[in-house]
Amino acid sequence: MRRVDAVTGNAAFMSTAPSSLTSKVQPLAFDTGIFALAFLDAAVAFVGTEGVVHLVGGEPKAVKIHDGAVLDAASDGKRLVTGGDDGQVMETRSDGSTRVLAGQKGRWIDRVALGPDGVVAWSAGKTAHVLPAKGESKSLDVPSTVGGLAFAPKGLRLAVAHYGGVTLWFPNAAAAKPELFGWKGSHLGVVFSPDGRFLVTTMQEPALHGWRVVDGAHMRMTGYPSRVKSFAFTADGKWLATSGSGEAILWPFQAKDGPMGKEPSMLAPSPTTRVTVVSPHPKDPVVGIGYEDGMVMMVRITDAAEILLRAPDSDAVSAMAWHPSGGAVAFGTQGGKGGLLAF
Numbered sequence: 001m002r003r004v005d006a007v008t009g010n011a012a013f014m015s016t017a018p019s020s021l022t023s024k025v026q027p028l029a030f031d032t033g034i035f036a037l038a039f040l041d042a043a044v045a046f047v048g049t050e051g052v053v054h055l056v057g058g059e060p061k062a063v064k065i066h067d068g069a070v071l072d073a074a075s076d077g078k079r080l081v082t083g084g085d086d087g088q089v090m091e092t093r094s095d096g097s098t099r100v101l102a103g104q105k106g107r108w109i110d111r112v113a114l115g116p117d118g119v120v121a122w123s124a125g126k127t128a129h130v131l132p133a134k135g136e137s138k139s140l141d142v143p144s145t146v147g148g149l150a151f152a153p154k155g156l157r158l159a160v161a162h163y164g165g166v167t168l169w170f171p172n173a174a175a176a177k178p179e180l181f182g183w184k185g186s187h188l189g190v191v192f193s194p195d196g197r198f199l200v201t202t203m204q205e206p207a208l209h210g211w212r213v214v215d216g217a218h219m220r221m222t223g224y225p226s227r228v229k230s231f232a233f234t235a236d237g238k239w240l241a242t243s244g245s246g247e248a249i250l251w252p253f254q255a256k257d258g259p260m261g262k263e264p265s266m267l268a269p270s271p272t273t274r275v276t277v278v279s280p281h282p283k284d285p286v287v288g289i290g291y292e293d294g295m296v297m298m299v300r301i302t303d304a305a306e307i308l309l310r311a312p313d314s315d316a317v318s319a320m321a322w323h324p325s326g327g328a329v330a331f332g333t334q335g336g337k338g339g340l341l342a343f
Contacts, residue, residue: 018306034332037321038075040094083109115151148190290317
């Protein structure tokens with residue numbers, strides 16, 4: 001295993017000040033902080049921290065989905081699935097219709113994920129559950145509270161992050177023993193690369209840990225001043241964009257060894273604030289970046305050209321999402337402000 005540390009990169013700028021599209025952004029305001037965002041057909045779902053989804057597009061709607069806080073959310077562009085501290089796993093559609101997918105009375109639904117063919121996964125405590133579109137749910141117990149869930153891009157395989165590593169589980173293969181990808185420490189968020197070759201987790205410490213799936217080779221990505229809370233692969237799988245610093249840090253995953261022995265790239269550095277949210281464009285080499293001071297940038301990876309979407313106002317950006325076509329982007333803040341830009 002080779003240790004890979006984040007180091008200062010070279011950010012190129014098209015000019016001394018970024019271009020701006022702030023005047024084109026539709027400003028929005030809500031009565032609660034924004035926890036998550038998702039485009040659902042022609043609507044945008046702004047998920048409030050207190051269990052209400054605000055649907056923007058057409059006739060605005062506010063839909064109560066949880067009796068309490070939302071703890072996690074996932075979307076496939078058609079439906080929004082959320083887990084709450086009320087013990088419910090909920091599905092919300094663009095027309096405002098909702099239904100209960102599962103419930104565990106007295107338990108918090110900590111994590112949710114969406115897989116192929118309508119499959120939904122969720123966790124409560126140390127147990128991960130998988131519910132197919134048709135049929136009964138299946139469950140797997142892991143050594144500690146589930147920190148994150150992610151489906152592999154091909155086949156029905158679920159990654160369950162927990163203390164001590166990640167367990168890979170085939171829910172439909174009862175004879176297949178779950179496989180542990182171990183590494184000491186508390187593993188939280190988890191994601192597969194788009195080609196399924198790599199598996200990466202965020203840690204309780206300011207670091208990422210990764211594995212090459214074919215042989216379990218380790219990769220350690222450190223050097224962050226704060227914990228990484230937002231991370232995602234670019235659409236082509238070449239880069240893993242992350243928060244946790246004063247700039248968006250992008251780790252290279254083009255080679256067979258991923259980022260091992262390579263330096264990360266840096267985008268849109270700020271000397272006064274830190275990145276809170278990263279959101280890669282679904283098709284192009286562009287990353288949306290939100291900051292602790294409320295600023296939102298859109299940055300091209302190839303030359304680091306920047307476009308300002310929201311000026312800083314001390315209201316931290318908490319969520320950001322693109323339309324699956326790439327034709328629109330939305331963002332929300334901890335203070336309940338939002339913005340929507342269609343290209």
